[in-house]
Amino acid sequence: MSDNPRVPAARASAGDSSASYGPCVLLKHGEIFLKGHNRHRFTKQLHDNLRVALHGVGGSTWIKLAQNVTVLGGQVPQEALVERARRVIGFNSVAPAVRVPSTLDTITAAAVDALGSVCGKRPVRFAVRVRRRDKKFPLTSSRMEAYLGARVLEAVAGLSVDLTAPDVTLAVEIDRKETYLSWERYPGLGGLPVGSSGRALVLLSGGYDSPVAAHRAMRRGLACDFVHFSGAPYTNPSSVYKAYALARELNRYQQPGDLHVVALGKAQKQLAVAGAGRLQVVAQRRLMVRTASALAVRTGAQALVTGDSLGQVASQTLANLAAVDEAATLPVLRPLIGWDKQEIIDEARSIGTAEISVLPDEDCCSLLAPPRVSTRARLPELRTVERRLDLDEVVEALLGAARVLRPGQDDQEEPTTVGSCPAPA
Missing domain, CATH: 3.40.50.620 (HUPs)
Structure with missing residues (x-):
């Protein structure tokens, strides 16, 4: 099982025995998405600040840029990554998530595991919200929402669908090679990256x-x-x-x-x-x-x-x-x-x-x-x-x-390696 009780254990899908997934953190960008041709400068500053915040977290980490989203992961407990990311000015929200290959079977398995783990056996109203960045994915966003909702209802007892005021909202973001599923979100600090002004x-x-x-x-x-x-x-x-x-x-x-x-x-x-x-x-x-x-x-x-x-x-x-x-x-x-x-x-x-x-x-x-x-x-x-x-x-x-x-500069913890995101399994 996963060391993190919030994250389901890795599991092979029905059609791909090598597919696996693991914890990560989705960081939604704040004001910098409004910037024009110099957006890359603000994004670079934001990621530099994130690397500083990760110093001493106690293990290797990786950072990946998606569309107005930064993905953070590594060999570090997810809670520690969330806590560090919430200090970084420039992110509007911080969401613990799982990262899976973008196949229908793997996404479905991850959705079932996620809501089964979060909801347990208690009665819970849920909704699924899908954002399909990869337009070549075989199902549209609305069809994928209906499909995942039906599969979850079949597999997890005690759940009901409520699209107006759900207790839990499963957010699914589909990119070309990988998909991110999250069901909890913390507010970020917003604003502009420190140092950009x-x-x-x-x-x-x-x-x-x-x-x-x-x-x-x-x-x-x-x-x-x-x-x-x-x-x-x-x-x-x-x-x-x-x-x-x-x-x-x-x-x-x-x-x-x-x-x-x-x-x-x-x-x-x-x-x-x-x-x-x-x-x-x-x-x-x-x-x-x-x-x-x-x-x-x-x-x-x-x-x-x-x-x-x-x-x-x-x-x-x-x-x-x-x-x-x-x-x-x-x-x-x-x-x-x-x-x-x-x-x-x-x-x-x-x-x-x-x-x-x-x-x-x-x-x-x-x-x-x-x-x-x-x-x-x-x-x-x-x-x-x-x-x-x-x-x-x-x-x-x-x-x-x-x-x-030099407050906070003379008592730093062990260094942390920050690299690029590994390829999907």
Whole structure:
């Protein structure tokens, strides 16, 4: 029998004693199917990202491209392949499946085994949906659905057909040489393959917002590095630990990016001494994006990403966001600009960062913050404060003392061989 209880054991068909089949995973493509002549570039990036996600899975694997579908298989438990594939941005759905030669007898045997294994002896309503990519196959899609449904009813007790609201839908996709059967489907992350839209630098705090913004940026095809501003030497390192844990979790969705840690505490004190007052928080944010812009040039990033949500806190009013943008030399992307807090928290839970974000830390933004923050910071006043400092020198000192960490890159598991799909049996 198969090691995977979801996958029927290999079996010879009535007319072909050598025909056999085995587990695989069907990955339906997301937005890239809309691309035109450069679709191959997006597909290549998608497959490169899939290979990265498979690193350390513990055995050899293979990847095959079909029509708007990627097929994944190998000498690895099917559940492990499904779990890794669900991390890869760019697939709309992930479906455990079996792969069989495209003969009528073999497909029929696989359909009977599949529904017999899944449904057992309990009463189940089922439907069969056939997609015939090979138009030379002797039966049309509708005739094949009726044929397979009849054969399943004959062979498996307790089943009934329900084409409107079935308990189980058996999807059959017929190509020229091989056919794929699946009866379970998980949602994918959708979006564009990470790296297909360029590179960005995420201003990563320890809260809920910025990790969700980073994940949203990845779903639009941006590969991300991270920069975390700590309040050191006036705060403890708890925020750095959180930022590392968050970056490590986010790196599960991409080829791992670096985390740059910048100790901002002394510069924050310089702003306070310079008389920032109610402008302190906005002045700090301007210094952060100024520093992040300079860092982005060194790392090859083309944009900054922040977790700002319009009006969520006093520093995120439209006037204050505009004042912060004026200090940046790169576009500042805000994927969460129209989200409310509960939406952000819900998303954080779904991507796995919420449990880290809720941990206590000493946030640098609260260091030296005034009792009341200006909700309408004016550029002339901010520039007056900044002229009392040599900002170029401050930025250079901050970057000169920055540390570079590599979350998720130093603890890789055993390598995995990824090859091409073997020929059908």
